[in-house]
Amino acid sequence: MLDIKFIREHKDLIQAGAKKKHLEFNVDDLITIDDERKKILAVVEKKRTEQNEVSQKIVQVSDPAERNLIIAKMKMVKDEIQVEEEKLKEVMKNWQQLMVKVPNIPDISVPEGVDDSGNVEVRTWGEIPKFDFTPKDHVELMESLDMVDFERGARVSGFRGYFLKNEGAELSFAIWNYLLEEFHKKGGFTPMITPLIVKRETLMGSGYLPQGEEDLYKTQDGDFLTGTAEVPTMSYYADEVVDKSKLPIKFFSFSPCLRREAGSHGKDTKGIMRVHEFYKFEQVVLCEASHEESVKHHEELTLNAEKIIQGLGLPYHVVINCGGDLGLGQVKKYDIECWVPSENKYRETHSSSYFHDFQTRRLNIRYKDSDGKLKFTHSLNNTAIATPRVLISIIENNQQADGSIKIPEVLQKWMGGRKVISKK
Numbered sequence: 001m002l003d004i005k006f007i008r009e010h011k012d013l014i015q016a017g018a019k020k021k022h023l024e025f026n027v028d029d030l031i032t033i034d035d036e037r038k039k040i041l042a043v044v045e046k047k048r049t050e051q052n053e054v055s056q057k058i059v060q061v062s063d064p065a066e067r068n069l070i071i072a073k074m075k076m077v078k079d080e081i082q083v084e085e086e087k088l089k090e091v092m093k094n095w096q097q098l099m100v101k102v103p104n105i106p107d108i109s110v111p112e113g114v115d116d117s118g119n120v121e122v123r124t125w126g127e128i129p130k131f132d133f134t135p136k137d138h139v140e141l142m143e144s145l146d147m148v149d150f151e152r153g154a155r156v157s158g159f160r161g162y163f164l165k166n167e168g169a170e171l172s173f174a175i176w177n178y179l180l181e182e183f184h185k186k187g188g189f190t191p192m193i194t195p196l197i198v199k200r201e202t203l204m205g206s207g208y209l210p211q212g213e214e215d216l217y218k219t220q221d222g223d224f225l226t227g228t229a230e231v232p233t234m235s236y237y238a239d240e241v242v243d244k245s246k247l248p249i250k251f252f253s254f255s256p257c258l259r260r261e262a263g264s265h266g267k268d269t270k271g272i273m274r275v276h277e278f279y280k281f282e283q284v285v286l287c288e289a290s291h292e293e294s295v296k297h298h299e300e301l302t303l304n305a306e307k308i309i310q311g312l313g314l315p316y317h318v319v320i321n322c323g324g325d326l327g328l329g330q331v332k333k334y335d336i337e338c339w340v341p342s343e344n345k346y347r348e349t350h351s352s353s354y355f356h357d358f359q360t361r362r363l364n365i366r367y368k369d370s371d372g373k374l375k376f377t378h379s380l381n382n383t384a385i386a387t388p389r390v391l392i393s394i395i396e397n398n399q400q401a402d403g404s405i406k407i408p409e410v411l412q413k414w415m416g417g418r419k420v421i422s423k424k
Contacts, residue, residue: 017105020323113322126315137342174414189252194232205363207329229253248287281384301382315339329358338393352382
């Protein structure tokens with residue numbers, strides 16, 4: 001959410017931002033209803049002042065007849081206030097619905113584009129493997145090595161269901177341990193296991209509602225099951241004033257995640273690329289309200305994720321997302337995409353974004369600056385790693401002609417010292 005004062009003063013910039021993100025939003029509709037809100041609010045405040053003046057006058061009047069006239073007048077004013085407050089209540093409802101749809105303004109470095117086809121490559125790392133045999137996809141490799149069971153997964157869980165088993169499960173545990181060790185070395189991050197069940201307000205605050213509701217699972221009590229640890233982590237300091245000396249606050253959060261994949265009908269229906277249930281480690285940062293600070297931490301978080309992938313030895317590239325591939329609140333976003341040999345292309349495994357005060361304004365996370373003024377912190381997040389998706393690149397890039405899979409060196413100590421996964 002943006003400041004209404006900023007929106008009114010920069011409405012052309014807001015409209016240009018919506019255009020760049022290819023979002024349907026008319027800032028003039030918001031300005032019109034804000035004018036109405038301010039007009040009714042002025043009337044209510046004027047009548048409340050009048051009511052207070054009448055109330056004070058009653059104390060000074062001793063004549064019963066005059067007192068009754070004043071009480072009657074006060075009741076009339078009270079009734080008028082109630083009518084105006086009902087109007088204000090309805091206007092505020094419409095105002096709030098429009099306010100949560102105001103898009104954040106993309107950074108000037110964000111390229112033009114309608115969808116992910118407009119994303120621009122920033123850098124690459126690693127050598128794409130050259131096989132002297134036809135590479136197999138992860139489904140064939142994992143099934144032949146008894147690492148996954150999709151048939152029973154679908155029988156138990158439904159479409160996109162899966163069981164990871166044997167080395168498929170062990171590899172996942174190894175990756176988690178590798179991540180934990182790397183972030184312990186790095187220091188400065190608070191590790192957390194976050195709730196899966198979150199309230200509507202939590203998702204509203206982080207910007208996943210109202211636009212993304214169709215992709216969320218709900219409970220029978222009206223709560224939601226989150227699709228990323230970012231959501232509960234961002235609400236950790238909701239409605240609090242944090243100590244400036246603690247900034248930047250860095251979290252390394254883990255959670256199971258659930259997504260309906262409502263908008264992906266027909267996409268990646270086989271394998272573990274796009275599943276309903278998965279696990280993520282997320283980096284989340286709260287920092288001072290400074291564009292320079294946000295940019296600095298954005299690059300650092302992205303580099304953290306890159307170092308993890310480099311440790312796994314996976315070829316990848318980094319792209320800057322175009323305007324049409326940005327979410328409502330994102331100012332700038334990088335995607336990291338790892339190489340998938342069976343598809344002969346890079347596929348997205350990580351994302352890294354900053355939001356300025358878009359999320360923290362909604363969540364009311366503030367700090368007191370050195371001048372004594374309260375300011376909203378800035379926020380950032382980045383996928384440290386997501387499983388099982390990253391297994392695709394690990395397995396396919398490390399396959400051998402006989403169908404076995406080399407285990408990345410950094411994972412071997414959590415795989416009992418084994419170097420290869422092969423048929424029993």
